[in-house]
Structure formats: structure tokens, C-alpha cells
Amino acid sequence: xxxxxxxxxxxxxxxxxxxxxxxxxxxxxxxxxxxxxxxxxxxxxxxxxxxxxxxxxxxxxxxxxxxxxxxxxxxxxxxxxxxxxxxxxxxxxxxxxxxxxxxxxxxxxxxxxxxxxxxxxxxxxxxxx
Amino acid sequence: xxxxxxxxxxxxxxxxxxxxxxxxxxxxxxxxxxxxxxxxxxxxxxxxxxxxxxxxxxxxxxxxxxxxxxxxxxxxxxxxxxxxxxxxxxxxxxxxxxxxxxxxxxxxxxxxxxxxxxxxxxxxxxxxxxxxxxxxxxxxxxxxxxxxxxxxxxxxxxxxxxxxxxxxxxxxxxxxxxxxxxxxxxxxxxxxxxxxxxxxxxxxxxxxxxxxxxxxxxxxxxxxxxxxxxxxxxxxxxxxxxxxxxxxxxxxxxxxxxxxxxxxxxxxxxxxxxxxxxxxxxxxxxxxxxxxxxxxxxxxxxxxxxxxxxxxxxxxxxxxxxxxxxxxxxxxxxxxxxxxxxxxxxxxxxxxxxxxxxxxxxxx
Numbered sequence: 010x011x012x013x014x015x016x017x018x019x020x021x022x023x024x025x026x027x028x029x030x031x032x033x034x035x036x037x038x039x040x041x042x043x044x045x046x047x048x049x050x051x052x053x054x055x056x057x058x059x060x061x062x063x064x065x066x067x068x069x070x071x072x073x074x075x076x077x078x079x080x081x082x083x084x085x086x087x088x089x090x091x092x093x094x095x096x097x098x099x100x101x102x103x104x105x106x107x108x109x110x111x112x113x114x115x116x117x118x119x120x121x122x123x124x125x126x127x128x129x130x131x132x133x134x135x136x137x138x
Numbered sequence: 139x140x141x142x143x144x145x146x147x148x149x150x151x152x153x154x155x156x157x158x159x160x161x162x163x164x165x166x167x168x169x170x171x172x173x174x175x176x177x178x179x180x181x182x183x184x185x186x187x188x189x190x191x192x193x194x195x196x197x198x199x200x201x202x203x204x205x206x207x208x209x210x211x212x213x214x215x216x217x218x219x220x221x222x223x224x225x226x227x228x229x230x231x232x233x234x235x236x237x238x239x240x241x242x243x244x245x246x247x248x249x250x251x252x253x254x255x256x257x258x259x260x261x262x263x264x265x266x267x268x269x270x271x272x273x274x275x276x277x278x279x280x281x282x283x284x285x286x287x288x289x290x291x292x293x294x295x296x297x298x299x300x301x302x303x304x305x306x307x308x309x310x311x312x313x314x315x316x317x318x319x320x321x322x323x324x325x326x327x328x329x330x331x332x333x334x335x336x337x338x339x340x341x342x343x344x345x346x347x348x349x350x351x352x353x354x355x356x357x358x359x360x361x362x363x364x365x366x367x368x369x370x371x372x373x374x375x376x377x378x379x380x381x382x383x384x385x386x387x388x389x390x391x392x393x394x395x396x397x398x399x400x401x402x403x404x405x406x407x408x409x410x411x412x413x414x415x416x417x418x419x420x421x422x423x424x425x426x427x428x429x430x431x432x433x434x435x436x437x438x439x440x441x442x443x444x445x446x447x448x449x450x451x452x453x454x455x456x457x458x459x460x461x462x463x464x465x466x467x468x469x470x471x472x473x474x475x476x477x478x479x480x481x482x483x484x485x486x487x488x489x490x491x492x493x494x495x496x497x498x499x500x501x502x
Contacts, residue, residue, distance in 0.1 A: 073173045
């Protein structure tokens, strides 16, 4: 997709990461991921308050035809999850970059960032899929 | 092994379809609009499905009826010319080999089977045919395209492109006629969605003409994804998942009306006979009342947490706006309103057995 936001970071599992001004991070899945899954019908996300390590499963995303794990691109404390998307999974199909999934206060930001891609790298990665 | 393609492969690619391997065939699972839109278009207007991957045989001869009645569970002697019948091939041990719709033409029977089992079903029928003297069988699958148009607008759309009068063609009846300029098309009021509509059979080299004519009439191309959500809402089985091996037979499956144990001997009769009074399992439809989507192979448990069965079909149902499924359970759990649980990612999610089908179209 040509519109992967430039300032975000990306994982090989097609998650995006946005670093906020206050040092917390926001996590979602890319338009490519959603297009590949199809019409989204079910979202389950870990509750706020728990901790998670990078690449652990933070929830389940299901389309009509497929179920996929949300592998968190960042480790730390989950400080929020997006209940609106849980109530209306189709929001992911409408705008994947707006339909954030969880917010994480990172406990190892620099180390975790090292394994993520820039938007240019993700554009290339996406094209190679 | 390369996948087989139907005559409409190029049409699907042009429409931007996402193609998948379905039983050895490269088929569209959806078009760019998505499964839910295709499903809704079928229930409100008309969906257009390329089903050319399914197989067709012509069975002729004095013993054609005797062979087919021996090979199937339903009683084909009961249908008249231009009538079709839903039927099953069952193995001697009571597995479902395939489900089929068999059409009675004046001079032959036309047997329609699933795409994954075209060659195996044909070989199996040929083996059974050796017991009979006057039977000729021809596999015409490669020469035949099948296009389904299903939905409340299907009747009007198909009538507009054929000289055949469709009013006498009621459910499970068929006719032949010129269709979109194609002579000798078979027009059958059958389908796999729970809607009114037709299965249309034309020569493979004319498939695009029919496809284009129906698109021009307003039918919306729909892929196998929508075909699956539609048939699940309508409580229809899929061979290989709901019916098939492990003794998943049509009698315990709820299709006893198509299993005529009294018609005389047929393959599988001995295995099915004791199951009529003493079923060992039943195939049921259920609604997931908790949070989660049921999928094939998920265990089904009772309220004590004991596993009592297995899901064989499951999905989010767009028209019902619920998560639904079908599966096999111990017979004591088969009554509608029975509370069960589907084990989803190791957690029990509440579900309730419902009367099948959960979707019935409004009769006009």
C-alpha cells in the first residue's frame, strides 16, 4: 500500500508502531494485513494492566475466513486497548491506521526498535510478499 | 501439481478476485468488495457464482436407474423427467463418499458431484456399474460450465435471458432452453444458498457469454467465501467437512428424508440401518452466544466441560449477525435449546443448539 505512514515503525507480521510524545506507544495492524485477512468479524485483545514481551500474542484478530494473532511489536505494560474496535471489528477494514489496537508503555524501546522496519523498508517488504 | 482452472479464470482475474486452492481448483474466494458484501448482495438481489469446478456425468442405459438407485441412499424411482433429487453416495462402512444432485432427463440421468471428488466418484460408480448389464457412463465435467445465480432477483434475471418458461420450473425442477443465446442450456431451480435461484449448465466454451450476460443484468460476482457463509446460514452441509469420513453419514446428519432404507438394497444400507433407531451421534446447528467464532475442528463440550463432539463448520453469519456453526455431538445433546460450549483457544465459549436451518428466506 502506498500510504504506510512515514513516521511509524513496522514489524514483519504487518503490525505498526507509533511512538507518542509522552514516550508511550500505540500498536495496530497495517492496511496490507487487513486487506489480506478480509472482512474483520472478531477482535480479542489483552486487557490493560498486564505486561507483555515483544512478539508475544496480545490478542486475536479474526476475519470471515481466517484467525490471526496480534504479535506485539513492542514489549512493556499494556496501558490501554481499543474497545471501540472490539465492538466494531469492521473499523479495521475502514481505516487500519486509525483503528489502533493497544497502547504499550515500553520497557525496552531502543532494543525493540532495532528489529522493526522504517516505512521505506516496510514498503519494500510489503511489495515482496 | 498445478491447480485446475475453470473457463472463467480470466474473468475472475479481470475482476480482481483473490484466488485460492479449492480441492485442486484455482477458484475465487472473494472479489475486491469482500465476502460480506457478496453475501448481502445475494440475499438482497442476486449473487453470481462460478461453480464450473463441480463435476457432471451422463448415465444411460436400461440399467441406469438400477445402478444409481443401488449407488445412492435416496429413491430415484420417485422422480419424473425434468425433476432433480438431492442424494448421497455412502460407503459400505457408512462414510459419506459425496452428496450429489441427480437430474432425470427423458433418456438419461445427469449426476452432479463435488469438484474435489469428480474422478474418485466416477471410478466408484464405474466399479458398481460392473454389476449391471446395460449402463453407459460418460464424464462430461471438462466440457461443462456451471454458473449459479442466487437471490430474490435471480428469477427475473434468468427469465429475461431465456426463451424457456420458468414458471413451471419450481424448486428441484429443471428445464432446457436457449440461455443468453446458448442453445441446450440446463436451467435448474436448485442451489446452495437458501435463496431462490438457479444452477445453470452450459458448454464450457460458452461460460463467459453467460457470465457476462448475468453481470450485465446486475448479478454480483460472489466467491467461495460468500458461498460458504450463505450455505452455513442455510444449514447446508459441505462434503469433506460436515459429511464424509469417520462415519459422518447423511442419516445421523439429519438428512433421513433422503435415505430411503425401505427402497431395497443400496451400498451402505447395512451400515445405516441400525443407526435409524440407535444413532451414535447427530449433526446439529448452533449459535455461539458467548464471544468467539467457531471454526472446524474446535471441540464441543457440555456444561460439565466434557468433550461431546466437534465443530465441522463455523463462521460469522452476516445476515443473522451472529456467530454460528454446525458440528457432530453425542445424540443426547442434539435437541434445540441444548446448552453446549465451543472450546476456542482452550477456553469454553457458550453456545446453544438451534433448529437447522437458522436462516430461511421469506417466501414470496
